Amino acid sequence: MIPESRQDDKAIARAANSRLVHDFGLLIKSATLLEQRIDSALRRECGISHTMMEVLIRLCRRPGEEVSQRHLADDLTLTSSGTTRLIDRMEESGLVRRVASPEDRRVALVEPTEDGRRVFLRAADIHAHVVERYFVEPLARDDYTRLTSALSEIHKALREDVT
Template sequence: MGAESPKRTAAAAAGGPLVREFGLLLRAATHIEQRINAAMRAEVGIGHVMFEVLIHLCRDPDEQVSQRALAQNLVLTSGGVTRLIDRMEEAGLVRRVPSPDDRRVTLVEATEEGEKTFLHAVDVHARIVDRYFVAPVTADDRRRLTTSLDQIITALRDDGTPGTPEG
């Protein structure tokens, strides 16, 4: 009997617990996000990324949000966020305003139509999240999961490594 073949070694690695567990997390998140996106497009006329922008803009009505901050929070390039805000502005969901503090900075705010659209999207989001994130697990399991995810995000933020949320 010779050494184990590279094919078998690779197969064992692909079936390893860390690969499997992280894969489950990614698949679950991706499938839920796809359901949210499809429902929002069908019922509200916006995609999940536009919804994420509206979350940032509606979370604190007194906060001024720059395009740069949106790009960082949404992990988009500056060009990507510019095109996204262009589309949202054309749809009447947001408007750009000059910063009163720095004329080089453009701020983005939700319009009244954007706020109405956001509230409709929140209902769609809640329905999908309830069906696929809340209903399948117990409240205790969901609480443990969200606590664990928060700890993971904190570890990434505190790490400072390039490619992490704060690195």
């Protein structure tokens, strides 16, 4: 049995040291750290989480646009249940309000309150600062452009087959 075990050892070490595994780990780790950095800055300075900021960004993009919870869930990679509770918390802190849709009585439209818009404006500043510092600054101009286009491709591939 020892020779078979030695065979495995080789395969195991090879798999654990694979280039792909390392690179993928780097992506996940960088994204996690970056999100944590933004999240704690936003919590400290504006009292909102990074996820709440993503909601506000979505809601402020086109003023007057009707945005349902389902829509938000898709955009934020959340389940509908997670979204319900997220909007609950945001409504409770007065950042957004739910409005019944006139066309479809199932959907709850979400819109920012005046206060939500005010908080968003302050948060956008913090957000920009952190993104600038850790996402743009470390990269050469060209690399930044290529990074984002690479991410677009990856994102497209992920969206395309919803297996």
